Amino acid sequence: MSRFSVIVYPIAVMMWILTLCMFINYMQDMRVETEAHYLSIAVNNSVDAAVGELLENSFNLDTDYTDILYAEVNPELALDEFCRMMCENLGYVASDENKLMVRNQYLDGFMVIGYDGYYEANPVKVTEAVNAYNGPGYDWEFKPKQPFTVVSGSNTYVLNLGLEKARTFTGNEIVDVPLSSISSVISSHNSVTNTNNAKSIINSIVSDTFTKSVYLNTSILLKAYNIPSGISRIVNTNPIEGITVLAQVSGVRISTNKENQAFSVGGSKLTTANFVAAYTRSGIKYYVEVSKLTSAAKRAYPIDGSVKVYLTAQEAAKAGYSYDIYIRQFSN
Numbered sequence: 001m002s003r004f005s006v007i008v009y010p011i012a013v014m015m016w017i018l019t020l021c022m023f024i025n026y027m028q029d030m031r032v033e034t035e036a037h038y039l040s041i042a043v044n045n046s047v048d049a050a051v052g053e054l055l056e057n058s059f060n061l062d063t064d065y066t067d068i069l070y071a072e073v074n075p076e077l078a079l080d081e082f083c084r085m086m087c088e089n090l091g092y093v094a095s096d097e098n099k100l101m102v103r104n105q106y107l108d109g110f111m112v113i114g115y116d117g118y119y120e121a122n123p124v125k126v127t128e129a130v131n132a133y134n135g136p137g138y139d140w141e142f143k144p145k146q147p148f149t150v151v152s153g154s155n156t157y158v159l160n161l162g163l164e165k166a167r168t169f170t171g172n173e174i175v176d177v178p179l180s181s182i183s184s185v186i187s188s189h190n191s192v193t194n195t196n197n198a199k200s201i202i203n204s205i206v207s208d209t210f211t212k213s214v215y216l217n218t219s220i221l222l223k224a225y226n227i228p229s230g231i232s233r234i235v236n237t238n239p240i241e242g243i244t245v246l247a248q249v250s251g252v253r254i255s256t257n258k259e260n261q262a263f264s265v266g267g268s269k270l271t272t273a274n275f276v277a278a279y280t281r282s283g284i285k286y287y288v289e290v291s292k293l294t295s296a297a298k299r300a301y302p303i304d305g306s307v308k309v310y311l312t313a314q315e316a317a318k319a320g321y322s323y324d325i326y327i328r329q330f331s332n
Contacts, residue, residue: 036262048266053081054073110246113240116167165179166179203227207224247264279303285320287316297330
C-alpha cells in the first residue's frame with residue numbers, strides 16, 4: 001500500500017462516518033420536528049373541537065337579553081371534549097381512564113373565554129397517596145368566572161366582547177356605560193375609547209392570566225403567551241373575539257423518547273339572528289328587537305312579568321304580539 005493510500009483511506013473513512021453521523025442526527029431532528037408538528041395539529045384540532053362543542057351545546061341567551069352575542073359557556077364540557085379529541089389524535093381509545101390521563105399527565109393550562117369573563121382551570125388533589133409508587137391523584141377544576149376588570153381608584157369597570165359598553169356599580173345598581181364615557185378615568189390603560197383598545201385590554205388580561213396559570217401549575221415558565229388583539233403572523237393563536245379556548249400541553253411522547261409541548265388558541269366569533277323579545281305592558285302584547293329592550297327603555301316603559309324570546313319577528317307576530325313602537329322610538 002502506497003503512502004498516499006495510507007493517508008487518504010483513513011480520511012475517507014472518517015469523512016464517511018462523519019457524514020453518516022450527520023445524516024442520522026438530521027433524521028432524528030426531522031423526526032422530532034415532525035412529532036412536534038403532529039402534536040401541534042392534534043392540540044389545534046382538540047381546541048377547535050372544544051369550541052365547537054361549546055357553540056353547539058352551550059349557546060343560550062342569558063336573562064339580560066340586551067347583551068348581543070352573549071353566550072353561556074360550560075367550561076367543563078370544553079375540557080372533556082378537548083381530552084376526548086386529544087385521545088383520538090394520539091391513538092388512544094377515548095375512555096374515561098385515558099381522558100383522565102390527558103388531564104393529569106399532559107395538560108399544563110386550560111382556559112375558556114366567555115362574553116364577559118373567563119374560566120381558569122387548575123389541578124387539585126382529589127385522592128391521597130397510597131404508597132411510594134402510587135402518589136396522590138389530581139384532577140382539574142375551574143375557578144368561578146373572573147370578569148375582564150379595569151380598576152381606576154375606587155371605580156371598577158367590567159369590559160365584554162361586545163366592545164360597545166362597560167359595566168360598573170353606581171350606588172346599589174349595576175349600570176352600563178359607553179366606552180367613550182370612561183376614557184378619562186382609565187389612564188393606566190391609555191383609555192378604552194374605541195374597539196381596538198378595549199380588545200387589547202381583554203387580550204392582555206387573558207395573556208397574563210394564562211401565563212401565570214401555566215407557571216403555577218408546572219413551576220416552569222415555559223413561555224410568555226402573547227395573545228394578539230388582531231390577525232397576526234403568530235402561529236397557533238388568534239385574537240379573542242368570541243368564545244375561545246386556550247390549552248397548553250407538554251410531556252407528550254409520540255414515537256421517540258422526546259417530550260413535546262404545544263400551545264393553541266381556538267375561537268369563534270358569534271353571529272346571531274335578530275332575536276326579538278316578547279312581553280306584555282298594561283295587558284297588551286308587544287315585541288321588539290332584543291337590542292332595543294335596554295334597562296333604560298324598560299324603566300321608561302315598564303313591562304309586565306317575564307320576557308319571552310323568539311328567533312324572528314314573524315314568530316312573535318304569529319303568537320299575537322305587536323311591534324312596540326314606543327320602545328323603538330325611545331331607543332332611537
